[in-house]
Amino acid sequence: MPLIRDPSYARVESSDIDYFRGLLGDTGVITDSTALQALNQDWMGKYEGKSTVALRPKSTEQVSKILAHCNARRLAVVPQGGNTGLVGGSVPLFDEIVLTTTNLNRIISFDEVSGTLVCESGCILEELDRHVGGHGFTMPLDLGAKGSCQIGGNVSTNAGGLRLLRYGSLHGTVLGLEAVLADGTIVDTLQTLRKDNTGYDLKQLFIGAEGTLGVVTAVSILCPPRPSAVHVSYLAVPDFATIQKVFVRARQKLGEILSAFEFLDQQSLELTLEHLEGVRNPLPDTQTPFYLVVETSGSNEAHDYEKMEGFLEEVMEEGWVLDGTIAQDSTQTAAIWGLREGISVALKHAGAVYKYDLSMPVPEMYSLVEETRQRLAGLPVEVVGYGHLGDGNLHLNISTKHYDENILKHIEPFVYEWTAARRGSVSAEHGLGQMKADCIGYTKSQEAVKLMGQIKRVFDPNGILNPYKVLPQDGASRGDHHANAMAA
Known part of the structure; x- marks a missing residue:
């Protein structure tokens, strides 16, 4: 069933635009429909929103004031980095305001002894790697989209990439971060310490939350020595x-x-x-x-x-x-x-593509590709499989000329059910976004999803941050019966 715009969200008015221009200047507010087109559409051209305004803050303080205003007005906001995601997580569904971090692009510091980089969230991954490379270090993350993806988006999706086998996930290499909550509160956990066991490790909640709990504005990350x-x-x-x-x-x-x-x-x-x-x-x-x-x-x-x-x-x-x-x-x-x-x-050049990012026991990985081919035999598709075998991450892709509901119904929920039956994850590294928000129950229990919803309400009681993403909107997930069956 297609999502319907939540009527409790306000619509942008001229007084809001005036406020944003007073805060950011004319260049920090985008209302031109042509300029908005790229921000409204995802990299694959699969998801497209209808936002009428995008904001380009240059500081954490400006992000704070933007969110405080939007929270008071109950204007929905979509944080957006490099917009290279594959699950529709960084684009609006309806008329949400796009908050792009492109101008938050300062490298704050680099410690050549510890290898700790501190930078703003809009810095491009490849440029960061070039910077630390000049000091004999490397970024612990490498992606095909490194030339355009931003570190804040990487952290917000807990991007995995090509060398997770060697350097681990961002849950381990991110030492601290700064984030702005929905009401404008700035949470500063931008430590550079390897060891800090003082209270709850709050930064972990923002890593992989896809901008639903707060907008990441800066990160500190541990960089290993560059291999010679x-x-x-x-x-x-x-x-x-x-x-x-x-x-x-x-x-x-x-x-x-x-x-x-x-x-x-x-x-x-x-x-x-x-x-x-x-x-x-x-x-x-x-x-x-x-x-x-x-x-x-x-x-x-x-x-x-x-x-x-x-x-x-x-x-x-x-x-x-x-x-x-x-x-x-x-x-x-x-x-x-x-x-x-x-x-x-x-795959993008070939036409439309249904992309699935899954993790499961390594011996079972390619069986899903083979069974999907059998299931789609006779349809105008090409099924391909590749991925990070070292960490059990399969990229299953079904390539076709155009998106087709008849093809989709042969793929879903089959792929998710197959993965759930093997206690795998329906999202290994791409996130859930809008594509899989109602599929979280295939991997997580009802109790876990309920707790996530409670955390969301604590951080964002008005639900303005990246709505319709990550968690099912009606409180129930398509995969709930699988979670119940596994628990029985």
Whole structure:
């Protein structure tokens, strides 16, 4: 059932626009319909809102005054960073005000001893990595969208990315943050301490909350030393069972320098080669159902390369890897990663795409792809599977020319039910947004969802922050019966 605009929210009036212009100046208030179009629509072109005003604050204090005004008037607000999300979490559904953090883009400090970066939430991830790279460090997060995504959005969605296997999630690397609550209260937990066990760890509530509890305005994040030796191999593997053997061997032989272990299927490769210019197959003479991207990051070039060579020799002698190559320079390394990171962009170029971001026990990951193909046989779709095997994160994508309700009804709720039956997560790293707000019960119990609702009401009693997202609006989730069945 389609959502209906909550009539308890006020509509923007001319007096509101006057207030915002007085606070932000004319350049900080966007009302032009052409300029608003990009802010109203998500990256995939799947979700589109009808906001008539967007605000561009330059300071935490301005964010505070904006939210205090909106809360008093009960004007709904959608916080927006780089707008690279894939579940419709950063765009309005109706006429909510868009609050973009683009102008909150200052790097506040960097400690070269501890590796702690403090910056505002609108800083671009790639630019932050370049900045800390100049000091011999690296950002603990790497995404295909790094050139446009913002660190505040990364934190608000608890983005995972390509190297979670090595550096862990943002729940561990974010040391502190600053956020503004719905009533304008500024919550400053922007510590840079590795150890702080004083009271409740409030920052964790904002990490992954998708802007529903507060607007993140600044973060402190722990950056590891930049690896001086990076080696990437691209391997051809005959089946998914063998992939798991290769993964076990990689952890045994590569140990602490293993930083990424990605897989893609033949369909992903073919689609990317077809729709992206400049991408090439690193193993053009080998065709197999699966390919792997294995990366090591360390500090000893000769030692690390020897370990990668030894690993590759072993898995090929076992017959697990049919063919493989190790990148010999940065250009080849970039080409291999360009292929893996380009899958999502290629899917967009191919047409409409139904994207599912799931985590589950590794042995079961590809079975969902196979069963989805069987279920959609005869329909005009291409089913592809790829993802972060090192942390059990599958990206299931159904590519078609146009969004079609007949296709969708064959996919949902099947995908969510299949995942719930294996006690998996319906959102591994993309968040819930508006796409999966009513699907939270497939992964979380009724009691957990109820507690989340109570927390939301404490932080945002008028419900103005990113409404219609993350939590089901009617208090009941489509997955509730699955949670009950698992608890029984």
